[in-house]
Amino acid sequence: MNFSLTKEQELFQQMIKDFAENEVKPLAAEVDDLERFPVETVEKMAKIGIMGIPIPKQYGGAGGTNVMYSMAVEELSAVCATTGVIVSAHTSLCAAPILEYGTEAQKQKYLPKLASGEWIGAFGLTEPNAGTDAAGQQTTAVEDGDNYIINGSKIFITNAEFAHVYVILAMTDKSQGTRGITAFIIEKGTPGFSIGKKEKKMGIRGSATCELVFENCIVPKENMLGKLSKGFGIAMKTLDGGRIGIAAQALGIAQGAIDETVKYVKERKQFGRPISAFQNTQFQLADMNTKTEASRMLVRKAAYKKDAKLPYSVDAAMAKLYAAETAMEVTNKAVQLHGGYGYTREYPVERMMRDAKITEIYEGTSEVQRMVISANMLK
């Protein structure tokens, strides 16, 4: 067993830390404040291959690993959780299922554009009445000659406004429940497809979270992803992978809050001493760091197992559950250690605490992760 990074991973970590510090961090407060999607950061990430880390070189990707990808989402999220989720949704929820389930023609058509960052990807499963109960899909896809006609809507879709390609799920046979769901690849500009309301959110405010609206949207049959009626399985497997990304995002948020807090407690003086000299501060920091390091081990293990082609579904669920709850706890403590200043937007921990909350909710709530973990124990 080896807990060390490889030389290649060390080199990658050096680059991504530099990039996050110099290109992403300076925009984080503004992106949050103005609810602005950081287009320029996506362009910079695209240029150096961050939008296609685990995509093989034959499809224009960097040919890297899921461990590297999780390290990227971690480091980006440590300074800006919005940027972290843009990369995570794009990579795990759009490029990954096309790579896994796409035909060769679909891979050739979509992956080079996604991996190069020329196109941004998104994923649509959630509906107003089908959240955790994903089987309650009401969006329908009806066969019509060489096409499918899609009607319905999807909500809370990350990257929605800025994406060019969407993997979406729709009912092709309502009577079959989860066995009647099929996945489709839909391009921006497809007739009958439009972007609906943009959400105003508590955190990750720079990521464009919108509704997708399908009104007699005509999708050619060749855009079906995977086989007819196999969409539910594709969605669940896709979310398994996505959870590594979100776990890495949560891990990054926690680490970012620790970094800010360590800096602050050394500078802030009360009763004639820096507050780092008080045992309460020291014990809080120790707990924050221990839990964050444990999150990191879980995230890296899940990513490693995915790379090694081992079953990783439970590992990804544990990583996401633990990292998300740790992010919430650590950012809460970080704000507390900052005192009144921590409650203001003068310090980034205020934003980090707001950003942390979503990691307990999206791509499977913490409750769903507990279901996945215990179901595996009791089977």
Added chain:
Amino acid sequence: MKIVVCIKQVPDTTEIKIDPVTGTLIRDGVPSIMNPDDKSGLEMALQLKDEKGAHVTVITMGPPQADLILREAYAMGVDRAIHLTDRKFAGADTLATSHALAGALRKIDFDLLITGRQAIDGDTAQVGPQIAEHLDLPQVSYLEDLKFDGDKTFTMKRHIEDGYQMLEVEAPCVVTVLSSANTPRYMNVGGIVDAYQKEVEVWGFNEIEVDEKDLGLKGSPTSVHKAFARGLKPAGELYEVGTDEAVGIIIKKLKEKFILN
């Protein structure tokens, strides 16, 4: 066009702290980086490659761990990497270092040799010019910009104390580059994935053309007499006064120090 860039691995001096008790450098945990001026030199070479097409080689002299900056250079886009390492090179000052590098460069065909102005660990700015002297090549130091006409002439902008010099220089030549010349690119993710698959050529004394007496400690005329940490400056005096009074105080202080008459 063939370009060679000399790069050096240095401790990140912005991260170095002085032990307040012993007055010595705390080197533990200080990361090693590619010297910033050298990185700008490398960026200049890669920009020429992007614009005009060029074959870029990097070379470094240093201990085995200096391999890291050669991998970094591969991940930035260079075509060839050479690592000069041999016990005979150990303990070299700038002169012995430049002899070893010149010995290696005699084995490589190039039109342009780029070095950084100076390394942040020694700040001598001597190695680049010394290499040019050993190889008997024209040299231009303190470069801010360089253009290539596509044939054999470079147009260079050289930073001097009170302005700039514009120069035309024919290949082959040696230049030393300032870190203000450009912002070096990030390593490419795909380049990082490939960096450890590529070969770094390791050259020792036997691979280069140099006289052994010019190398290592024997070839180093520099001897360090004494090293010490400079004392901390005392806290300044703080006056909270209006502008006119402040100007008066500053003039009085400057006169006391005989800076003003």
